[in-house]
Amino acid sequence: MRTQAVSDAILISRFINGDEKSLGLLIDKYKNRIYSFIYSKVLDKNATEDIFQDTFIKVINTLKKGNYREEGKFLPWTMRIAHNLVIDFFRKNNKIKVFDNTDEFDIFSILKDESLNVENQFVKEQVYEDVKRIIEELPKDQKEVLIMRMYREMSFKEIAEITGVSINTALGRMRYALINMRKLIEAHNIVLH
Numbered sequence: 001m002r003t004q005a006v007s008d009a010i011l012i013s014r015f016i017n018g019d020e021k022s023l024g025l026l027i028d029k030y031k032n033r034i035y036s037f038i039y040s041k042v043l044d045k046n047a048t049e050d051i052f053q054d055t056f057i058k059v060i061n062t063l064k065k066g067n068y069r070e071e072g073k074f075l076p077w078t079m080r081i082a083h084n085l086v087i088d089f090f091r092k093n094n095k096i097k098v099f100d101n102t103d104e105f106d107i108f109s110i111l112k113d114e115s116l117n118v119e120n121q122f123v124k125e126q127v128y129e130d131v132k133r134i135i136e137e138l139p140k141d142q143k144e145v146l147i148m149r150m151y152r153e154m155s156f157k158e159i160a161e162i163t164g165v166s167i168n169t170a171l172g173r174m175r176y177a178l179i180n181m182r183k184l185i186e187a188h189n190i191v192l193h
Contacts, residue, residue: 008074016063023063027056030075034082041086041162051089055082083164090162134184142177145170 008029014022034055039048058081062068068077135143144163148154154162160170 012063012068012074016066016068023060026074030078033075034078037079038082038086041158042089047089051082051085054085058085080164083162087162130185130188134181134188137184138177138180142173142180145173146177149174 008026011022011026015026031052035048035052038051038055039045042048042051055078059078135146138146141163145159148159148162149156156167156170156174160167163170165173
């Protein structure tokens, strides 16, 4: 018996050789799974449609350039493209902050409390700056998981899907982020009130 992967490879080969309809068949075959995957992440119909189209634009461009090397793995390859575009979507829309050691990072903006007196406000701002500095020192993968979990309140399942790792890896990154934050707090002699 021929597997579904073989027919994908045949369709891809036909498309590369000029048969435009073959790509249409591939898209029809997987469109519901890919669309559902994207929608489950962004929860916005318009954004989902844009990301879905961008996914297949990348697929078409990669195939036409002859750079496709995932024989027999069309769906996982396409899902990886969609996954990366979902992450790009969140980054562009500041739904997941990207940290480039800039002053734009504002994780405690939600904590502003007008009732604080001047001294308490100063202490809170100092803690804010200290925590900001510590988070910026974390490795990128740990920083990303920490922000998604603590500030976007995402589940580890959602984090695992968006970052393309297992739930255990996401949990491990969070654990190491917290361990590293403790070490950095001690190394910088920071007192959190």
